[in-house]
Amino acid sequence: MKSIKRRSFIKNFALGTSASLFVTSIHAKLLTPSEMEGPFYPVKPQKDTDADLTRVKGRTSIAKGELIEVFGQILDQDSKPIENMTIDIWQANTFGKYDHPDDDKPAPLDNDFQGWAIIKSDADGRYKIKTIAPGAYPVGDGTEFRTPHIHFKISKEGYVPLMTMMYFPHHPLNAQDGLINRKTAQETELMTAKMIGRTSTNFTQYQFDIVIEKL
Ligand SMILES: [Fe+2]
Structure with missing residues (x-):
């Protein structure tokens, strides 16, 4: 009897300790920083806004550039996954050009590149897109570059809307x-x-989790 009590004490003590550690860690989530929208949020109506930006509906060839997969989880500050979040994603093509009337850079457009997606997080707060690595593009007098990035606009009722950008690890720019x-x-x-690896279909995989503030 004594040993059973002792065992359950040890078990409860261990559970209590790990539970309190858990409580400490789940409140430690830092919010994903916000960033400006920039001048190239898509304005042209687009029928195809699905999660595969490497293909445009009705066309047979795929987008030019390095194939990548970006996936992650949308969480609130208490690490709770958020389902049904609207995730609005846009980016430059492999040449650093946006399909936008105000992008007057001489870089070419790629008609096989979707450039814009509007998707929803699933029941576990997860999302995944297939796309290409965006090109860098010159800014100002042309001596500086915007390093490759993907724009994200995230919203759902009950949460502070977030506008941000995703960067690539170790990019020289x-x-x-x-x-x-x-x-x-x-x-x-x-x-x-975070660079995770490569799929069997040759997409370089990146993980980008996003922490958004619950109202
Ligand atoms: Fe941009």
Whole structure:
């Protein structure tokens, strides 16, 4: 009898300890920093806004560029996954050009690149897109570049809407990027995806989790 009591004490003590550690860690989620929308949010009506940006409905060839898969989970500050979040994603093509009337850079358009997706997170708060690695593009007098990035606009009733950008780890242009340089190292880390590996179909995989504030 004594030993049973002792065992259950040890068990409860261990559970209590791990539970309190858990409670400490789940409240430690830092919010994903916000960033400006930028001038190239899509304005042309587009029928195809699904999660595969490498293909445009009705066309047979696929987008030019390095194939990538970006996936992640949308969480609130208490680490609770958020389902049915609207995730609005847009980016430049492999040449650094947006399909936008105000993008007057000489870089070419790619008619096989979708460039824009509006998707929803699933029941576990997860999302996944197939796309290509966006190109860098010149800004200002052309001596500086916007490092490759993907724009995200995330919203759902009951949460603070988030506008942000995802960066690529170890990209050589990150260090000279004007917007990254206005962020702290911690903020930049929260906005930088993790490279995970490569799929059997040759997509480089990146994980980008997003933490959004519950109202
Ligand atoms: Fe941009």
